[in-house]
Amino acid sequence: MGVPLPPLGRGKAAAAIRAKIINMAGELDGGLSPEAAAEKLIENKQTIGAESAALRQFNTGIEGRSVRSLNVVMHHLDTLEAAGNALNNNDFRLFNTFANQVAKQTGAVAPVSFDATKEIVSSEIIKAIIGAGGALEDRKDAKETINAANSPAQLAGVIRQYKELFAGQLMGLESAFVSSTGRTQAEFRKKLNPKIIKLLPSIPASQDADGGWSIKKKEL
DSSP: OOOOOOOOOSSHHHHHHHHHHHHHHHHHHTTOOHHHHHHHHHHHHHHHHHHHHHHHHHHHSHHHHHHHHHHHHHHHHHHHHHHHHHHHTTOHHHHHHHHHHHHHHHOSOOOOSHHHHHHHHHHHHHHHHHHTTOOHHHHHHHHHHHHTOOSHHHHHHHHHHHHHHHHHHHHHHHHHHHHHHOOOHHHHHTTSOHHHHTTSOOOOGGGOOOOOSOOOOOOO
16 A cells, blocks of 8 residues: 655645656665655655746846846847838838837837837847846947947848847847746747747757847947
8 A cells, every 4th residue: 555645735846846756766775775855755855946046047047037128128129120110111101110110119209210229129129238237338338339220121130130149149048948947848838929839940949049138339
């Protein structure tokens, strides 16, 4: 007759501990000494505790705020890029459509000119850098890079540049999420807007970009 397990609570953490105990019982039957089994159980509980703490960080901590900030700005930049492309093609009707979308997404007044669009791009990029823990120097560099754009085509190039940078940041956070929480890459991407997922390369988390903030200013 089996011995009932003690109360372990509910949720994923409790279920994981319950599974570990059952597995450990099987290992004892297979010849593992009680001392070795106890040591392994303690290690497993410590691992589960560390993974739970990491998961909390990605839900409500610094990492979670960084993910949300980058997720939002990537979505906004996608719309701003479309607005800039419409402006570059002198399609003012399409530009106004995307400008109104920009206003709804960012809470800013709908841009009516290239300069107004550039100002919103600058604001969104700097907000993302702050939200993801970037330094003051990073913000200055971003401002200078955006100010150097003198046409919608050049601004579109800057937007693509920062979208690539932020995608690298998200891939770095994804790698940290997988390694620290024991969860999957797919679970991390549930936190992201579906449009953003399409902008991320389909590569193993272990091969992601290191996500450094430095960015070489390309010729515009």
